[in-house]
Amino acid sequence: MKDKLEIIIFNIFKTFVLFLPIRGRYRFAEICGLIIYYLLGSRRKLTLKNILLAFPDKNQKEIKKIALKSYKNISKTFFEMLWADKLSVEVEGMENFNQACKQEKGVILISLHIGNWESGGMEIAKTGYPIYPIAKAQRNKLFNEKLNSERAKNGVFVI
Numbered sequence: 001m002k003d004k005l006e007i008i009i010f011n012i013f014k015t016f017v018l019f020l021p022i023r024g025r026y027r028f029a030e031i032c033g034l035i036i037y038y039l040l041g042s043r044r045k046l047t048l049k050n051i052l053l054a055f056p057d058k059n060q061k062e063i064k065k066i067a068l069k070s071y072k073n074i075s076k077t078f079f080e081m082l083w084a085d086k087l088s089v090e091v092e093g094m095e096n097f098n099q100a101c102k103q104e105k106g107v108i109l110i111s112l113h114i115g116n117w118e119s120g121g122m123e124i125a126k127t128g129y130p131i132y133p134i135a136k137a138q139r140n141k142l143f144n145e146k147l148n149s150e151r152a153k154n155g156v157f158v159i
Helices: 002-019 022-039 041-054 060-081 094-102 117-126 141-153
Strands: none
Touching (some): 002 022, 022 060, 041 060, 060 117
């Protein structure tokens, strides 16, 4: 029952977001990222700790600024998934990928969580190459099925 309720809430949320103009979507995503940053104290503490480990020379103000930008960015990436099939993204290095594919030995792509990795995979799939990413299953099985169905519609088949 909980999984179904979460899907219903997600669908209402998605409808609301898609009703907004594109600039409004991104602004709303940033606001949601800020809200999540302040509401999820344990995640915020872990984020700040990890940023400090990565950048020991940064002061607390700089670390907080990086963390806030990170939360805004991940929120925008999540929001973009709501209209990913309509996004047009640039994938750098496609010529290298095409050259490797011509060798017909298979290609392993490694991507950082920079920008929108979901849209990047979908953009590559538009060129005719099937994409098989490794992704952790979502806790909500119904949402996991919905997410993977959307990915598959765009040529991305999760392993």
